[in-house]
Amino acid sequence: MRIGILGAGNMATALGAGWRAAGHDVMASGRSGSLADAGRFGPVVLLAVPATAAVEVLAHIAPDTVVIDCTNAVTPGFGVEHPYAAITAARPDLRVVKAFNLCHDSVWRQPSRVFGGRPLAVPMCGPASAKEVVAPLVTDLGCTPLDAGGPERAALLESTAAFAIGLWFAGADAQAILQPTHTDSGDSLLTR
Template sequence: MRIGIVGAGNMADALGGQWARAGHDVLVGGRDPGRAAALAERIGARAGSAREAAGHGTDAVLLAVPFAAAVSVTSGLAGALEGRTLVDCTNPVAPGFVLQTRGGPSAAERIATAAPGARVVKAFNLCHESVWRLTPPVFDGRPLAVPLCGDDAAALETVRRLVRDLGCAPFDGGGLDRAALLEATAALLIGLWVGEGADAQAIVPPAEYAGPRGGGGA
């Protein structure tokens, strides 16, 4: 697949490196050409501008910039993102482990509004970049599950393939209107991991103990 990566930070490095090693044609673009070129050389990809990355990603474009810049960057690339599968891995988490978007649309929905022609899928936001560097991310024999939220069936199928290329298992998280739940989950988990030093995985029981499908608490 042809994958464009907008951003040259740790998530771009971790995910882009895995996809380049899986044989995909990856182009990294960022605001700092030197940083983008260094990253591209390190992971075996090509480098260019953010607009070139958006244009290159005929199969998928990963938006890997801080949330504070995500909407403005996306808006500036809106024309180049027309028809593209745009993968949003941003986390709108503020100091104190609270959502910057609380009371309003999710980060993913804001990004979709900024580039109305793009097919946005929320994914890869629940784990630290170090997890995406594992080959593969398997824990006690179980591949890491990656929930996806999006409205376009073809875009979701593309991202499922990218998830599987990491050695992970894609899970259907629903439409893009449920992306806020993924972002809130990230805020909760980051707070537990970083703020409490807790093993957050232990808060979820195995499926056989989770109760009837579709059920909840008392």
């Protein structure tokens, strides 16, 4: 698949390298093309610019493109703004999926994304038709795509990122706050 990447920073580089290794044709702005070249390169565009620049660069993306929004807008004190809402309001003609925003770029640089015997799960929020396009790209990185709901749930995913980043900066093991789906007794956490 042809994937354009708007951005040339750590996330753009890490995810782009992973998709190239999986056999995709990737064009990143600033590295192999301009913003306009990358924004019209293929049916999928990764939006990997600072959240403050996200709306500004949308003009470079062709209509009806599937856009993967991996941006986070964490404010001082580890509050959160919601770039997904601003992106979809500015360009309702795009099919935007919030994904890849929970992990540091170093995770995407690793040769494997299997931890404790389990592949990393990548939550995706957005229109169903767009998530169907993004899910194989998650799988191609050795991860499990996780349908986390429609566009209305993207703000929850952005808030989760801000919450986890705040814990990490405080020196806490943010991953330790979530226990496995089943307890030792076999009871589902959802039935308690």
